[in-house]
Amino acid sequence: MARIIVVTSGKGGVGKTTTSAAVAMGLAKKGHKTAVIDFDVGLRNLDLIMGCERRVVYDFVNVISGEALLNQALIRDKHCDLLYVLPASQTRDKDALTQEGVGKVLEDLSKDFKYIVCDSPAGIEKGAHLAMYFADDAFVVTNPEVSSVRDSDRMLGILSSKSRRAEQNLESIKEYLVLTRYSPDRVKLGDMLSVDDVQDILSLHLLGVIPESKSVLSASNAGVPVILDEKSDAGQAYEDIVARYLGENRPHRFIEEKKGIFGKLFGGK
Amino acid sequence: MSTTVKKSPLNRAALEFKSSTFSVPVLVLSGNVPDVIQEQLEKKIGLAPDFFKNSPVVFDLQALNKQGLPIDVAMLADILRKSKLMPIGIRGGTQSQVEIAASLHIPVYSVHNSFSETGSFHQDKDKTEPQPETQKTTINTLVNHPIRSGQRVYSAGDLTVTAQVSAGSELFAEGSIHVYGSLRGRALAGVQGNANARIFCLDLQAELISIAGNYKISEDLQGHLRNRPVQIYLQENSLIIKDLV
Numbered sequence: 001m002a003r004i005i006v007v008t009s010g011k012g013g014v015g016k017t018t019t020s021a022a023v024a025m026g027l028a029k030k031g032h033k034t035a036v037i038d039f040d041v042g043l044r045n046l047d048l049i050m051g052c053e054r055r056v057v058y059d060f061v062n063v064i065s066g067e068a069l070l071n072q073a074l075i076r077d078k079h080c081d082l083l084y085v086l087p088a089s090q091t092r093d094k095d096a097l098t099q100e101g102v103g104k105v106l107e108d109l110s111k112d113f114k115y116i117v118c119d120s121p122a123g124i125e126k127g128a129h130l131a132m133y134f135a136d137d138a139f140v141v142t143n144p145e146v147s148s149v150r151d152s153d154r155m156l157g158i159l160s161s162k163s164r165r166a167e168q169n170l171e172s173i174k175e176y177l178v179l180t181r182y183s184p185d186r187v188k189l190g191d192m193l194s195v196d197d198v199q200d201i202l203s204l205h206l207l208g209v210i211p212e213s214k215s216v217l218s219a220s221n222a223g224v225p226v227i228l229d230e231k232s233d234a235g236q237a238y239e240d241i242v243a244r245y246l247g248e249n250r251p252h253r254f255i256e257e258k259k260g261i262f263g264k265l266f267g268g269k
Numbered sequence: 270m271s272t273t274v275k276k277s278p279l280n281r282a283a284l285e286f287k288s289s290t291f292s293v294p295v296l297v298l299s300g301n302v303p304d305v306i307q308e309q310l311e312k313k314i315g316l317a318p319d320f321f322k323n324s325p326v327v328f329d330l331q332a333l334n335k336q337g338l339p340i341d342v343a344m345l346a347d348i349l350r351k352s353k354l355m356p357i358g359i360r361g362g363t364q365s366q367v368e369i370a371a372s373l374h375i376p377v378y379s380v381h382n383s384f385s386e387t388g389s390f391h392q393d394k395d396k397t398e399p400q401p402e403t404q405k406t407t408i409n410t411l412v413n414h415p416i417r418s419g420q421r422v423y424s425a426g427d428l429t430v431t432a433q434v435s436a437g438s439e440l441f442a443e444g445s446i447h448v449y450g451s452l453r454g455r456a457l458a459g460v461q462g463n464a465n466a467r468i469f470c471l472d473l474q475a476e477l478i479s480i481a482g483n484y485k486i487s488e489d490l491q492g493h494l495r496n497r498p499v500q501i502y503l504q505e506n507s508l509i510i511k512d513l514v
């Protein structure tokens with residue numbers, strides 16, 4: 001049985017797709033067969049970030065509507081043999097996704113994969129609901145600002161009441177906080193909430209903090225998940241997140257202002 | 270996963286009865302004048318329109334019948350529906366009231382049935398220590414997880430939350446509300462008029478607090494009592510906020 005991870009947020013543009021791509025790549029690099037699914041029908045961009053947009057033949061909607069087999073739609077990543085991408089359709093409307101269809105695809109993938117990462121669209125409408133409905137774990141991507149935190153809180157409420165696990169009275173979804181686009185300098189100036197502020201409001205297990213980093217944009221322009229840029233701070237932060245998710249104990253980094261190598265290494269709390 | 274609909278072999282179960290408990294507000298009537306009922310109902314609903322919109326409700330006629338006041342059940346059901354409530358039960362009715370209800374497809378609940386007083390998070394029996402301020406019922410609804418933005422909880426008795434209550438969430442209790450964490454959402458105690466209900470919390474940052482319809486909004490809550498453990502109660506129709514320790 002696969003473990004299904006939803007990467008969700010409520011608010012748009014906070015880094016869900018960046019996180020989905022990085023986490024999926026990280027899990028695959030650690031030797032786990034992983035699929036990453038783009039639930040953002042109509043606004044697909046996971047394939048761009050993964051650099052496989054030119055190899056898309058069939059998509060998620062084609063599979064659900066029976067126009068293609070799952071194996072025909074899955075695209076193998078060019079950097080890692082254990083990673084597969086299921087792209088979203090650019091042309092279809094959101095109603096093409098059905099709960100039954102999504103459930104069937106996830107069930108089929110579960111037979112063959114260890115992890116399934118679901119990149120949720122923004123909002124709390126149908127697409128976001130379907131992305132999280134079958135999840136076992138939720139990565140709640142949040143930026144250090146009030147509106148993003150509020151939307152994450154709302155999404156947490158939905159995870160705990162409207163998911164399959166909630167509806168069937170199973171053990172609840174495991175929720176993790178991924179704080180992205182964090183900028184210690186701006187926290188210090190009071191422009192942004194601090195890690196502690198966010199933790200205080202959400203009271204959620206912190207999986208990791210991803211710093212605001214130019215490397216994210218260059219990675220997405222190059223179509224390579226940022227986690228493969230091992231020299232970048234964001235890449236390392238995502239690597240930490242994957243390791244922590246898999247049970248490793250790693251101190252938090254990138255929370256303090258940059259103050260030389262020691263500050264960086266031992267900046268966690 | 271069990272969401273796929275397979276062409277079912279004969280032995281595959283298509284349904285199953287499960288027992289679930291729901292928290293449903295009970296409307297206890299003490300007067301029988303239709304206009305007055307309608308007017309007061311609207312006022313109460315105005316306090317939390319979102320919560321009551323399309324909410325199921327059980328109406329309780331016991332107090333009316335004790336006073337010997339007759340009421341037309343069909344008309345009452347109409348008034349409720351007009352206020353966007355959905356009557357799903359009657360209790361404490363006379364034989365003829367119950368028959369009329371049944372003809373309107375409204376189920377009958379017995380007064381001793383705890384159906385209406387059981388919250389979905391209800392954990393049984395705190396009955397050894399009845400709260401003095403809730404004479405009507407000693408049922409306590411207990412919630413052990415954070416209440417998130419957009420969520421609502423209703424308790425027909427007291428409501429105890431052992432985690433935080435987020436901004437953008439709403440708590441309603443016919444009795445008192447206890448929050449062992451930060452209270453950042455809205456808390457409305459004594460929503461059926463119990464003026465003895467109180468609100469207790471470890472960290473007051475609420476958007477709104479209300480007891481029996483007397484409320485204060487966040488703006489009125491600035492100052493030294495914010496971010497502190499407090500209790501809130503009603504004294505001569507004004508809300509008093511006091512340090513808890």
Ligand SMILES: Nc1ncnc2c1ncn2[C@@H]1O[C@H](COP(=O)(O)OP(=O)(O)OP(=O)(O)O)[C@@H](O)[C@H]1O
Pocket residue numbers: 009011012013014015016017018019040120121122180181182210211212213214216217220234
């Ligand atoms: N850590 C980061 N540092 C700098 N820029 C970032 C970081 N994370 C994400 N971004 C940028 O923010 C933008 C949005 O990122 P992304 O597409 O991952 O968000 P999303 O939550 O998937 O958005 P949507 O809700 O539209 O699907 C992109 O331009 C991305 O490059």
Ligand SMILES: [Mg+2]
Pocket residue numbers: 016017018040045119120121
């Ligand atoms: Mg996205």
